[in-house]
Amino acid sequence: MTSHPSGRNGRRSRGGSRRRGDNRPRQQRAPVKKSLWQKITTLFTGGKPGSAIRPVSQTTRQNGSDSPRSSRRPESVEVTTPRLYVGNLSFDATESDLFELFNGVGAVQNAEVVTYKHNQRSKGFAFVQMLTIDEAKRAVQELHDKEFLGRKLVVSGAKSNDHHSAN
Helix, strand or coil: CCCCHHHCCCCCCCCCCCCCCCCCCHHHCCCCCCCHHHHHHHHHHCCCCCCCCCCCCCCCCCCCCCCCCCCCCCCCCCCCCCEEEEECCCCCCCHHHHHHHHHCCCCEEEEEEEECCCCCCEEEEEEEEECCHHHHHHHHHHHCCCEECCEECEEEECCCHHHHHHC
């Protein structure tokens, strides 16, 4: 076994090669080799100095500020057909619940909760088809902003199918 003086393993000289307080301008310093993790974070941050990957929370907006997110007001669509959009729907709401709720206002032809294909969980909105346009307008007046299963409903006219086919 080889013994090293003063407990050093011989990798560095006594003065050490690690510099502290290097006051030379950055351009004159030797480039520092980045670790794999630093290279990966550079990919996601675009190489901006001082930026770090943060976990995305519900309060983080797309512009990066951490102020609480303001609720987006849904676009109000005029009722021109008997078909209604019902938003901010509880995930526990069923088509029969909607049928009963809207039946109190007028005759309901159909109620359909929109779900994800892979797990059949509600997406949080639905479409209700009333018998007449007048009943649909009355349903919007009476049920918009009404509390239903712990959430305030957003009820408005549904956009036409022509609008969706254009997108």
